[in-house]
Amino acid sequence: MTAPLTPPPPPHEQSSQHSWQPPAAGQAAPASHDAVWDGTYGQDGPGMKTELREASVITVVVAIAGALLGVLWWWLAPHVPLVADVVDKRWIVYLSDSEGEQAIGVDGTFTLLALGFGVVSALVVFLLRRRGGVPLVVALGVGGVLGSLLAWRIGVWLGPAEDVVAHAKAVGKGVVFDAPLKLGAKGALLAWSLAALVVHLGLMALFGPRDPEPYPEQGTAPNDPYEAPLR
Template sequence: MTVPNTPPDPAPADAQAPGPAAAPDPFAPPHGATALGAGTTPLGERLRSEAWVGASVVLACLVVGLVMSGLWAWLAPKVPLVVDGDRILYGDPEGEQRAGADAVFVLIGLGAGIVTALGAFLMTRRRGGGISVAVGLAIGGLLGSIGAWRIGRWLGPSTDLIGEARRVGDGGHFDASIDLGAMGALLVWPMAAMVVLLLLSAAFGKREEDPPPYWAPVAQAPAVPSVSPPAQAPTGTDFSAGPR
C-alpha cells in the first residue's frame, strides 16, 4: 500500500505574494539618507575651514590698507601754513583742504571696499561663500581703514608744528599734518564691501537646488522579493501509482 500524495507544506507568511504597495510617504527622507543628513562634514572641520577663510580675508584687507595709507598720504590735499614772527597762520584761510582730505579718504575707502569684496567673492565662489567671508570683510575693512588712517598720518607731513616752524624760519611755508575730521569715513570701506558682496552673491552666487514639492513622490528602495526554497516531495512517496 502506498502513501497517498500529500500537498507540500504551505509557504510561510513572509514568502506570500505581497499585497498592494502602500502609498509612499512624501515626507520620508530619500533611501539611504537620514533625517539629519548623511555624509555631512564634521562640525569641527567646518568651523576650522570657515575660520581659515575669514582670517585670509582679514589679512588681505590689511595688505590693501597699507596701499590705501600711501595713496591717502600722497593724494590728500595739504593745509598750507605760514610762519609770521611767533605765530603760525593759515596760508589759505578759506581753503577746503581739511574737507578734501576726508573726501579723498572716503573715495579710496570706497574703491578698497569694491576691490576686496570682488576678490573675496571670486576666491570663494566655488565653495559658496559663507558667513566667514562677510565677517572677514567687515572686520578686515574696519581694521584696514583704521590702519590706513594712522599710517597715512605718519607718512604725511609732520605733526610737530613748532618744530616745523623753527625749521623754515620767519616767513617760511610748510604743510600741516593730514587728519580725518569726520571719523565716520572709517566705516565707508566695510559698508561698501558688504553692499558689493551682497549684490554679487545675489546676481552671480552659487545656487542651491530647490527642494521638490511636498506632493512629489519620493524614490523608495526597491522591494527585494523573498525566494522560498522549492518544495520537496515526502520521502517514500510512490508517484507511479495513481489515486486509489
Template structure:
C-alpha cells in the same frame, strides 16, 4: 513528492542561502560607540565643532590679512594725493596761508573715495575666490572686520607718512616768514566706515546676482505619486489527477 508551484516551507529554508546582513542581530548599531581604531567620518553631525569651523576660520583670516595689505596701499595713496594745508610763520605765530581753503574737507573726501574703491575691490576678490564653495558667513565677517582694521591702519599710517604733526619744530626749521604744510588728518571719522560698508553692499549684490544657488524641490502637486502595491493573492495549489472526479 512536492506538488508543482508549492511555496517553500519557511521552516526548511537553508540558512546558508540567507545573506549575512539579513540575519537578525548582525546589523550594525547606529547608536553604538565607535570601536577603537575605526575610521572617523570627516564631516557630519558627529564631527567635532572645531574641526568643522577650522575651514571657515581660515577663510575669514585670509580675508582680514588681505584687507590689511590693501590698507597699506590705501595709506600710501592718501598720504601722497591728499591736499595739504599750507601754513606760514609770522613771528611767534603760525597762521593759515589760505584761511578759506578746503584742504581739510578734501582730505576727508579723498580718504572716503579710496576706501570706497578698496571696499569694492576686496569684496569682488573675496567673492570670486570663494564662489565655488558658496561664500559663507566667514567671508562677510572677514570683509567687515578687515575693512574696519584696514581703514584704521590707513588713517594711522597715512598720518605718519604725511607731513609732520610737530608744528613748532617745523616752524623753527623754516624760520620767520617760511612756509610749510600741516599734517594730514581726518576731520570726519565716519570716513572710516566707508570701506566695510561698501564691501558689505557689493558682496550682497554679487551674491544675489551671481551666487551659488541650490535647486528648489519640486512642488508637492508636481511630484510623481508613489505607486500603490496591489495585495497579492495567496498561492493556490493545482489539483492533481487524483483530485479529479
C-alpha cells in the same frame, strides 16, 4: 459528480510567493518610500573650521592692504598750506589760505580711496569664494576697519611732521609749509567695510549659488505606488 468548491483564503492571508524576503548577503536593501527621516543632512560646504581659517586669512590680507591705501592717501591728498608768525615772542600758526577747501579734500580723498578698496576686496573675495558665508562677511567688515586704521596711521606717518610749531620754527617766519595729514571725519574709517559688505551681499544675491528646491513644485515622484495611473 462535481468537485467541491474550495473557499478563497481570508484576505489577511498572503501567499508565500509574495511574502517579504530578507536581502542576500552583500546586497543593500531597497530604499523605502515611507522611510522615516533621521534628522541628518549631507555635509554642505567645507566645514566651520575651514571657513574660520579662510576668514582669518581674508581678515589679515585685507588689513595689510591698508598699507597701500595709506600710501595712496599720502600721495593723492591735497596739501593744506600753513604759515607762521611771531607775536610777543610766541609762534602762531594759521592757514595760509583761509578760504581753501584742502582740509575737506583730505577727508574726501581718504573716503573715495577706501570705497574703492572696499569694492575691489569684495569682488576678489566673491570670485575666490563664491559660496559666501557669514565668516567671510565678518572678515570683510573687520579687515576693512583694520585696514582703514592702518592706512590712517601710515598716511600721517609719511606726511609732514605732526609738531606744527617745531616745523614752523624750522622753516622760519612767514614761510608757507604743509600741514600734517589729518583725518577730520572719523566716519571715513568705516567706508571700506560698508562698501565691501554692500558689494559682496549684492554679488551674492545676483550671482551666488542657489539652494535646491526641497520639494517639487507639482506632481509626485514617478515611482510613487500610491499615485499609479489606473488602467
